[in-house]
């Protein structure tokens with residue numbers, strides 16, 4: 001699987017200062033709205049649009065079980081795997097985050113024709 005790695009911060013300190021615990025921030029990268037947060041289990045990035053009915057997940061909240069809860073109908077999704085933990089068989093697209101010496105990157109899967 002190949003990724004486009006997009007640098008979103010210069011370094012880890014900038015990441016820590018910007019992405020506050022259990023608060024969601026939306027980045028638009030390569031045309032995709034991506035919701036990024038920090039929990040006690042690490043940093044996570046998932047699609048912002050709820051797969052149930054399109055609400056912005058960044059307006060939801062984190063649970064103690066490392067889930068993101070949709071603000072509209074309260075379906076929940078595991079932040080790491082993206083799998084629904086309530087509300088049906090929906091799943092979120094997840095994005096890897098890499099912290100490197102030269103910056104913090106989010107990976108967006110390359111389309112088959114870009115690989």
Ligand code: FES
Nearest residue numbers: 050052053070073
């Ligand atoms: S829009 Fe998210 S659970 Fe319905």
